[in-house]
Amino acid sequence: xxxxxxxxxxxxxxxxxxxxxxxxxxxxxxxxxxxxxxxxxxxxxxxxxxxxxxxxxxxxxxxxxxxxxxxxxxxxxxxxxxxxxxxxxxxxxxxxxxxxxxxxxxxxxxxxxxxxxxxxxxxxxxxxxxxxxxxxxxxxxxxxxxxxxxxxxxxxxxxxxxxxxxxxxxxxxxxxxxxxxxxxxxxxxxxxxxxxxxxxxxxxxxxxxxxxxxxxxxxxxxxxxxxxxxxxxxxxxxxxxxxxxxxx
Amino acid sequence: xxxxxxxxxxxxxxxxxxxxxxxxxxxxxxxxxxxxxxxxxxxxxxxxxxxxxxxxxxxxxxxxxxxxxxxxxxxxxxxxxxxxxxxxxxxxxxxxxxxxxxxxxxxxxxxxxxxxxxxxxxxxxxxxxxxxxxxxxxxxxxxxxxxxxxxxxxxxxxxxxxxxxxxxxxxxxxxxxxxxxxxxxxxxxxxxxxxxxxxxxxxxxxxxxxxxxxxxxxxxxxxxxxxxxxxxxxxxxxxxxxxxxxxx
DNA sequence: CGAATCCTTGAGTAATTTCAAGACTGGTGG
DNA sequence: CCACCAGTCTTGAAATTACTCAAGGATTCG
Numbered sequence: 001x002x003x004x005x006x007x008x009x010x011x012x013x014x015x016x017x018x019x020x021x022x023x024x025x026x027x028x029x030x031x032x033x034x035x036x037x038x039x040x041x042x043x044x045x046x047x048x049x050x051x052x053x054x055x056x057x058x059x060x061x062x063x064x065x066x067x068x069x070x071x072x073x074x075x076x077x078x079x080x081x082x083x084x085x086x087x088x089x090x091x092x093x094x095x096x097x098x099x100x101x102x103x104x105x106x107x108x109x110x111x112x113x114x115x116x117x118x119x120x121x122x123x124x125x126x127x128x129x130x131x132x133x134x135x136x137x138x139x140x141x142x143x144x145x146x147x148x149x150x151x152x153x154x155x156x157x158x159x160x161x162x163x164x165x166x167x168x169x170x171x172x173x174x175x176x177x178x179x180x181x182x183x184x185x186x187x188x189x190x191x192x193x194x195x196x197x198x199x200x201x202x203x204x205x206x207x208x209x210x211x212x213x214x215x216x217x218x219x220x221x222x223x224x225x226x227x228x229x230x231x232x233x234x235x236x237x238x239x240x241x242x243x244x245x246x247x248x
Numbered sequence: 249x250x251x252x253x254x255x256x257x258x259x260x261x262x263x264x265x266x267x268x269x270x271x272x273x274x275x276x277x278x279x280x281x282x283x284x285x286x287x288x289x290x291x292x293x294x295x296x297x298x299x300x301x302x303x304x305x306x307x308x309x310x311x312x313x314x315x316x317x318x319x320x321x322x323x324x325x326x327x328x329x330x331x332x333x334x335x336x337x338x339x340x341x342x343x344x345x346x347x348x349x350x351x352x353x354x355x356x357x358x359x360x361x362x363x364x365x366x367x368x369x370x371x372x373x374x375x376x377x378x379x380x381x382x383x384x385x386x387x388x389x390x391x392x393x394x395x396x397x398x399x400x401x402x403x404x405x406x407x408x409x410x411x412x413x414x415x416x417x418x419x420x421x422x423x424x425x426x427x428x429x430x431x432x433x434x435x436x437x438x439x440x441x442x443x444x445x446x447x448x449x450x451x452x453x454x455x456x457x458x459x460x461x462x463x464x465x466x467x468x469x470x471x472x473x474x475x476x477x478x479x480x481x482x483x484x485x486x487x488x489x490x491x492x493x494x495x496x
Numbered sequence: 497c498g499a500a501t502c503c504t505t506g507a508g509t510a511a512t513t514t515c516a517a518g519a520c521t522g523g524t525g526g
Numbered sequence: 527c528c529a530c531c532a533g534t535c536t537t538g539a540a541a542t543t544a545c546t547c548a549a550g551g552a553t554t555c556g
Contacts, residue, residue: 074397077486082401096397098390104397124383131376138372141389142346148396149322149344149352153330155403156447157545160512191535199404204512206536222521238325405513408544438502452544454504470503470553 013037022090022177023064024118024140028132036133039122044115046070052093052107052115059097061117065089068113069188074105083197085151086110086189088174092140094120110188155199160208163198165237168218172227183230187223261285270338270425271312272366272388276380284381287370292363294318300341300355300363307345309365313337316361317436322353331445333399334358334437336422340388342368358436403447408456411446413485416466420475431478435471 014025014037025033043066046052052063055075063070070087084105087093097103098120127134154166176182187194195205212218217233219226227233262273262285273281291314294300300311303323311318318335332353335341345351346368375382402414424430435442443453460466465481467474475481 074401076401082404084397084400096390096393099387099394104394124379124386128379128382131372134376134382135372138385138389139347141386141393142344145344145389145392145396146347146352148393148400149332151400152332152396152403153322153324155400156330190533192533201513202535203514203537207512210536440502449545450503451505451546455544458504 013042014040017066019064019066019090019178024092024133024136027136027139032130032132035126035130039119039126040064041117041119042066044117046109046113046115048109048111048113050109052109053103055103055106057103059094059101059103059120061119062092062094062097062123063107064116064118065091065093066114066116069110070107070113070115071110071189071193072105072107081196083193085147086193086197088188089178092144095141095144110193160198160200160204161211162237162239163200164205164208164212165217165233167194167198168225168227169230169233169237171225172230182227184224184226187225261290262288265314267312267314267338267426272340272381272384275384275387280378280380283374283378287367287374288312289365289367290314292365294357294361294363296357296359296361298357300357301351303351303354305351307342307349307351307368309367310340310342310345310371311355312364312366313339313341314362314364317358318355318361318363319358319437319441320353320355329444331441333395334441334445336436337426340392343389343392358441408446408448408452409459410485410487411448412453412456412460413465413481415442415446416473416475417478417481417485419473420478430475432472432474435473 014020014023015030015033017023017025020026020033025036028036044063046068052070053059053061055073065087067089070091070093072084072087072093073081074084076082087107093107093115094103096105123133123137127137150170154163158166171185171187172182175185189197191205191209192202195202198205200208209218209220213220215232217227217229217236219228262268262271263278263281265271265273268274268281273284276284292311294316300318301307301309303321313335315337318339318341320332320335320341321329322332324330335355341355341363342351344353371381371385375385398418402411406414419433419435420430423433437445439453439457440450443450446453448456457466457468460481461468463480465475465477465484467476
């Protein structure tokens with residue numbers, strides 16, 4: 001294989017990517033996908049526990065997860081770490097650094113992962129003359145905004161059971177939209193991390209998992225999750241009890 | 249005054265706007281500010297309680313608050329309303345609608361307000377050939393993302409006292425950055441709304457306000473707030489107690 | 497001025513946290 | 527290949543915090 005062929009295989013492959021419709025190339029005409037692929041540095045390997053970027057570091061690139069899973073954490077004012085999100089293949093990370101030009105959060109691989117790095121300066125330049133790319137970027141930012149709002153709702157006046165039910169259903173959907181099973185999946189993070197994300201201590205996480213299992217809603221074996229009764233889960237997650245009515 | 253002069257007064261005024269540095273025109277060269285002003289419909293009046301847009305409505309414009317205050321609310325799956333944010337002059341509203349092309353949330357004026365309406369299709373067209381505007385849009389989206397992450401942290405394992413302290417300090421900063429007093433200000437929303445936003449019932453809000461007052465940190469008279477001891481407030485808001493340590 | 501909404505206060509209840517300690521797990525090295 | 531180690535997870539009992547329910551009082555707006 002010649003050097004050029006290798007280069008092309010390494011860099012110019014967004015249109016073959018399984019995750020295309022979840023990621024930056026979605027909604028882009030073929031020619032623009034090619035141009036985008038030209039600036040994407042593919043197949044960066046990040047082994048479990050390794051930092052993709054660190055809070056305070058100068059912002060230079062955004063990243064798209066290819067395989068594996070990544071968590072982003074932020075140091076709260078009181079010194080504690082708070083997990084702001086879990087990122088699966090197709091998700092774009094680092095967009096919160098655009099304003100300040102420094103990363104406000106740290107990204108850590110939860111398992112061996114591979115990511116695409118997209119230098120932001122080049123992306124900006126390219127999107128200046130590629131309206132479709134620009135629009136897709138705006139859509140992705142808007143999507144992230146929506147996801148954060150969803151997290152806010154999740155954390156607001158919901159019981160531990162409801163929070164866990166919602167987050168499990170959310171993962172179920174996210175796995176399904178990546179072609180995996182919606183019923184059975186493996187959570188990529190520890191209970192500790194999930195609890196941190198949900199605002200619950202590990203003890204409560206443990207007890208809550210057990211309670212859901214006792215109600216026959218899920219079946220848990222370590223990090224393996226099976227959603228047994230999805231309807232009942234939805235009923236619990238989105239049921240009327242547990243939150244006040246607040247009229248506009 | 250000729251018709252053209254009137255038109256110009258109504259539409260072409262972003263560079264004189266006091267809020268310029270907080271809003272879309274920030275970081276824009278003068279000529280681009282003029283072009284932006286050309287598509288901005290200024291001085292829409294929204295009286296207290298009036299909807300700026302409603303969840304489910306077709307998305308067509310984003311809005312910038314000029315005077316007054318606006319809250320955005322979203323209907324949670326269980327039917328309850330959740331307040332996702334309070335918006336002061338200079339804030340841009342509606343960016344969460346870009347992905348789906350329908351508004352996911354409702355915007356209501358908390359007091360008589362005026363806003364600038366910016367038709368999104370025109371903004372998109374303009375920014376396609378105005379890189380600086382595009383970059384500013386990205387910065388604003390990124391800023392919003394950061395703000396939502398901050399809200400998430402606020403809601404995660406913090407006591408009622410801490411939440412209230414944080415939100416009061418945040419308003420203090422926001423008023424200060426708009427040229428108003430950081431010590432004394434009038435909250436534009438009811439305790440009910442603030443409680444909904446913070447995930448606390450009105451009774452807890454009332455008791456928590458009283459407790460902060462009892463500690464000599466603030467002085468409250470209706471919606472008027474005076475921050476008496478800002479250092480102690482920061483100590484309370486960002487102090488180490490009240491949240492677990494979670495290591496990466 | 498009067499209705500409606502908002503705010504406050506008290507007492508009791510339910511939920512999660514804290515503290516403490518033991519069991520499991522996966523990865524490492526002998 | 528097995529034993530060990532550190533981190534993770536589980537379990538129980540007590541403490542704390544915010545919620546619920548109930549009712550009276552204060553504002554605000556029309």
